[in-house]
Amino acid sequence: MESKEVSAFLEAVRERAPLIHNITNTVVSNFNANGLLALGASPVMANAVEEAADMALNSDALVLNIGTLEASQVEAMHLAGKAANEKGIPVVLDPVGAGATSYRTQTVHELLKDIKISILRGNAAEIAAVAGLQSQIKGVDSAVDNKDTVRIALEAFQALQVPVAVTGPKDAITDGDTIYTVENGHSMLTRITGSGCLSSAIIAAFLTVSPNTLEGAAAALGFYGVSAERAEGYASMQGPGTFQVELLNALYHVGEMEMKQQINIYKEVRTEGE
Amino acid sequence: MESKEVSAFLEAVRERAPLIHNITNTVVSNFNANGLLALGASPVMANAVEEAADMALNSDALVLNIGTLEASQVEAMHLAGKAANEKGIPVVLDPVGAGATSYRTQTVHELLKDIKISILRGNAAEIAAVAGLQSQIKGVDSAVDNKDTVRIALEAFQALQVPVAVTGPKDAITDGDTIYTVENGHSMLTRITGSGCLSSAIIAAFLTVSPNTLEGAAAALGFYGVSAERAEGYASMQGPGTFQVELLNALYHVGEMEMKQQINIYKEVRTEGE
Amino acid sequence: MESKEVSAFLEAVRERAPLIHNITNTVVSNFNANGLLALGASPVMANAVEEAADMALNSDALVLNIGTLEASQVEAMHLAGKAANEKGIPVVLDPVGAGATSYRTQTVHELLKDIKISILRGNAAEIAAVAGLQSQIKGVDSAVDNKDTVRIALEAFQALQVPVAVTGPKDAITDGDTIYTVENGHSMLTRITGSGCLSSAIIAAFLTVSPNTLEGAAAALGFYGVSAERAEGYASMQGPGTFQVELLNALYHVGEMEMKQQINIYKEVRTEGE
Numbered sequence: 123m124e125s126k127e128v129s130a131f132l133e134a135v136r137e138r139a140p141l142i143h144n145i146t147n148t149v150v151s152n153f154n155a156n157g158l159l160a161l162g163a164s165p166v167m168a169n170a171v172e173e174a175a176d177m178a179l180n181s182d183a184l185v186l187n188i189g190t191l192e193a194s195q196v197e198a199m200h201l202a203g204k205a206a207n208e209k210g211i212p213v214v215l216d217p218v219g220a221g222a223t224s225y226r227t228q229t230v231h232e233l234l235k236d237i238k239i240s241i242l243r244g245n246a247a248e249i250a251a252v253a254g255l256q257s258q259i260k261g262v263d264s265a266v267d268n269k270d271t272v273r274i275a276l277e278a279f280q281a282l283q284v285p286v287a288v289t290g291p292k293d294a295i296t297d298g299d300t301i302y303t304v305e306n307g308h309s310m311l312t313r314i315t316g317s318g319c320l321s322s323a324i325i326a327a328f329l330t331v332s333p334n335t336l337e338g339a340a341a342a343l344g345f346y347g348v349s350a351e352r353a354e355g356y357a358s359m360q361g362p363g364t365f366q367v368e369l370l371n372a373l374y375h376v377g378e379m380e381m382k383q384q385i386n387i388y389k390e391v392r393t394e395g396e
Numbered sequence: 397m398e399s400k401e402v403s404a405f406l407e408a409v410r411e412r413a414p415l416i417h418n419i420t421n422t423v424v425s426n427f428n429a430n431g432l433l434a435l436g437a438s439p440v441m442a443n444a445v446e447e448a449a450d451m452a453l454n455s456d457a458l459v460l461n462i463g464t465l466e467a468s469q470v471e472a473m474h475l476a477g478k479a480a481n482e483k484g485i486p487v488v489l490d491p492v493g494a495g496a497t498s499y500r501t502q503t504v505h506e507l508l509k510d511i512k513i514s515i516l517r518g519n520a521a522e523i524a525a526v527a528g529l530q531s532q533i534k535g536v537d538s539a540v541d542n543k544d545t546v547r548i549a550l551e552a553f554q555a556l557q558v559p560v561a562v563t564g565p566k567d568a569i570t571d572g573d574t575i576y577t578v579e580n581g582h583s584m585l586t587r588i589t590g591s592g593c594l595s596s597a598i599i600a601a602f603l604t605v606s607p608n609t610l611e612g613a614a615a616a617l618g619f620y621g622v623s624a625e626r627a628e629g630y631a632s633m634q635g636p637g638t639f640q641v642e643l644l645n646a647l648y649h650v651g652e653m654e655m656k657q658q659i660n661i662y663k664e665v666r667t668e669g670e
Numbered sequence: 671m672e673s674k675e676v677s678a679f680l681e682a683v684r685e686r687a688p689l690i691h692n693i694t695n696t697v698v699s700n701f702n703a704n705g706l707l708a709l710g711a712s713p714v715m716a717n718a719v720e721e722a723a724d725m726a727l728n729s730d731a732l733v734l735n736i737g738t739l740e741a742s743q744v745e746a747m748h749l750a751g752k753a754a755n756e757k758g759i760p761v762v763l764d765p766v767g768a769g770a771t772s773y774r775t776q777t778v779h780e781l782l783k784d785i786k787i788s789i790l791r792g793n794a795a796e797i798a799a800v801a802g803l804q805s806q807i808k809g810v811d812s813a814v815d816n817k818d819t820v821r822i823a824l825e826a827f828q829a830l831q832v833p834v835a836v837t838g839p840k841d842a843i844t845d846g847d848t849i850y851t852v853e854n855g856h857s858m859l860t861r862i863t864g865s866g867c868l869s870s871a872i873i874a875a876f877l878t879v880s881p882n883t884l885e886g887a888a889a890a891l892g893f894y895g896v897s898a899e900r901a902e903g904y905a906s907m908q909g910p911g912t913f914q915v916e917l918l919n920a921l922y923h924v925g926e927m928e929m930k931q932q933i934n935i936y937k938e939v940r941t942e943g944e
Contacts, residue, residue, distance in 0.1 A: 124460075139566070147715070148422045148696045148699055148715070149699045149700050149703050149715050150700065151422055151464075152423050152424065152426055152427060152590070153424040153590060154699055155423050155589035155590075155698060156588055156589050156636065156637075157586050157591055159636065160586060160587060160635065160636045160637070165589065166493065166496065167421070167422070167423050167463070167464055168464065168466060168493075168496075169466065170465060170466040170467070170495070170499065172466070172467065172497075172499040173497040173498075173499035173500065175495055176496075176497040176498065176499065177496065179499070182494060183590055186842075189715070190699075190715055190716065190717060190718075191718060192717065192719075192720070192742070193718070193720065198419065203751030212700070216630075219716075221712065222716075222724075222725065222728060222730070223716070223717065223721040223724040223725055224724065225720040225721035225724065226721065233781065283719040284744075311707060312707075313707050313922065314698060314704055314707060314805035315703035315704050315713065316703075317706055325597070333553075358741075360919050361708065361916075361918060361919025361920070361921075361922040361923055362704065362707065362708045362918050362919065362922050363708070363914070363916060363917065363922075364915055364919055365920040366637070366704070366915075366918070367636060367637035367638055367640075367641055367915055368635065370635060370636050370637030371634050371635025371637040371638055372635070372642070373635075374587065374635040374636050374637075402737040411701065422696045423696045424755065425696055425738075426697050426698065426700055426701060426863060428909065429697050429864075430862055430863050430914070431862035431913075433860075433861050433862060433863055433909045433910065434861060434911070439863065440767065440770065441695070441696070441737070441738055441765075442738065442770075442771070443738060444738075444739060444741070445740075446738040446740070446741065446771075446773040447771040447772075447773035450770075450771040450773065451770065455771060456770070492907070500817065500912065515706055529777065590802075619897070635904050640911070641911035641912055641914075641915055642908050642909075643910060643911065644909060644911030644914070645908050645909025645910065645912055646908050646909070647909075647913040648861065649909055
């Protein structure tokens with residue numbers, strides 16, 4: 123994928139400032155709102171069953187994140203998800219900590235059953251858990267060594283029949299036929315909480331301007347990865363506190379030039395019989 | 397309004413460290429607690445119906461913020477509000493996202509009906525929505541272009557009969573007779589989440605030391621605006637991550653000298669027939 | 671206590687990345703997750719009754735923090751606490767704001783009755799309130815002048831028969847027989863929210879690698895205090911915004927050398943009749 127296309131999506135997000143409705147966890151709500159604002163999108167967090175559907179109907183995309191799920195929030199996710207489907211806006215599902223408890227895994231399955239999800243975004247362990255693949259998860263933030271993200275993405279698509287983005291050192295995005303891989307980012311992302319959650323929110327923002335889901339998701343992850351690289355460049359080993367600050371700065375500043383120099387997005391179309 | 401008066405309020409807040417009870421949204425609770433601590437006030441967040449009234453009775457001011465409202469939190473707001481009224485402490489109401497869903501707008505109306513609010517603080521779109529004026533709201537954080545904050549504040553007071561502060565590029569505070577306008581602040585405030593919410597919390601802190609509501613609110617917004625200007629001076633275009641950090645630093649450091657040099661608060665008393 | 675022992679615990683935490691299950695308040699959940707990640711531990715926040723026990727059973731330690739308690743969260747604390755006891759993992763209880771409302775004080779008493787707590791960590795006012803000692807509390811974040819932390823810790827142990835850590839300018843940790851005091855830290859810790867809560871979470875992380883509760887808690891507080899000193903060294907009076915960033919950086923970077931130079935942990939064993 124050309125950096126020009128990614129830049130075009132980015133400019134479109136900044137120009138339109140799409141309203142992204144997040145039903146998300148209390149750990150990352152501040153950071154994700156700030157990340158979306160830094161990017162140029164317009165975040166709104168609204169978890170209550172009384173308004174979840176209304177808010178989704180007013181929004182340009184919906185993010186469902188189960189990081190601190192509880193019963194009434196899950197109910198709100200179903201209401202908002204159905205409203206989003208009705209309106210035809212993108213829905214990103216982030217299965218934070220799936221596999222860590224059966225409550226999380228089951229909740230994801232129910233959401234996948236009830237709502238048309240544009241893309242399921244998680245780390246290798248989370249996606250493997252949702253898809254019933256062999257893997258291990260530890261907590262919700264820890265880095266997963268599994269580097270075989272392409273295989274996990276493909277197997278998860280086979281099992282779930284929903285577009286999947288597996289993020290890690292190499293991100294893999296697939297709908298079974300086409301596979302995008304993104305080789306951007308920085309390991310410091312694993313030392314701040316909510317960096318995965320924020321990638322889901324940024325995918326949602328890009329999906330509002332992209333005609334194609336995989337392309338939009340790949341562009342979002344490429345942009346996010348380049349932003350992380352810039353952030354660590356500025357933070358230069360000062361630590362995760364500074365990295366987090368610089369990541370917000372980068373989301374605000376990264377533009378065409380950095381993307382041209384740094385972005386690495388590859389596309390592969392599978393042929394019959396693969 | 398003279399910078400000396402604002403400085404006197406600020407010093408009083410720092411000396412007394414008033415306890416500010418916040419029933420607020422999960423997105424900004426950390427940032428607002430840190431903002432109040434940086435200023436020198438003492439924040440407490442307590443949303444549970446079991447303790448909302450008790451906490452309000454132990455506090456020096458109460459902030460009600462509907463940013464992530466849900467049924468039990470709204471109930472806690474009513475309980476805390478009545479306790480605050482009973483004790484005679486100031487109550488600031490922040491109608492975050494009013495107009496975005498009917499649940500938000502109705503909740504604000506019920507709070508206004510049930511509780512004596514010292515001041516209603518919101519952006520132009522939120523205040524217009526609460527007052528039933530013609531306007532548009534998009535999300536909860538987005539900047540509103542409407543610069544006619546004075547007119548909106550006056551019309552909202554007419555409709556609601558409660559003191560109003562409309563914040564924006566020019567803040568307007570009125571009780572129908574007197575109008576304060578504050579021309580301080582920085583546009584970077586619109587690129588971090590919770591900056592409006594924090595202004596409400598800081599107003600609450602100033603109201604604990606000011607004998608006059610409008611004066612206290614105007615002083616708070618002037619101080620806050622000067623702090624934002626200092627913050628962007630130090631952040632010097634590095635981005636919203638750095639700006640947020642510097643805003644907390646500024647709330648801690650801004651004193652008499654900066655206020656003397658920068659503060660712009662104007663007072664107008666309306667005469668009969670206007 | 672020798673800095674070498676503290677460094678050994680720190681290295682063990684960084685190597686094993688223990689999973690710390692936090693049932694904590696919405697104000698500090700992001701900061702505490704980031705603090706644990708910076709240290710090298712693996713945080714998970716999970717408050718729902720549906721999964722609290724499951725998550726505790728998958729974890730290496732549990733933190734119960736009542737900062738924004740409400741009924742269902744308290745129920746989850748009981749479920750997780752019992753599961754943790756069953757599994758035999760450490761449980762740290764942080765009685766945030768105890769004494770401020772009777773709901774908080776009672777909740778702590780019920781948790782102490784129902785669950786075997788490894789250590790109760792609070793500031794002087796909170797611990798005094800829980801133990802029924804004479805003291806005053808104001809809010810949840812404010813510094814308490816009371817410097818007689820050793821006496822409060824001993825009296826609280828007498829009253830509660832649970833190991834106690836009272837943090838303040840001088841931290842005191844005791845099980846009635848042995849008393850550790852820690853003279854590290856920085857007053858800027860009182861100007862950011864969640865710094866006390868984070869000390870509880872870091873104690874939990876150290877307890878997963880220490881064979882002895884008091885020793886582990888003292889080491890954790892020594893490490894944390896040294897980190898705060900380094901943070902303010904780097905922040906050099908810029909303010910609480912920068913201090914918070916630098917504290918996360920310090921938790922990531924502080925190692926053997928800084929501990930050797932700065933750590934001040936003293937151990938006293940009480941003899942009969944004292």
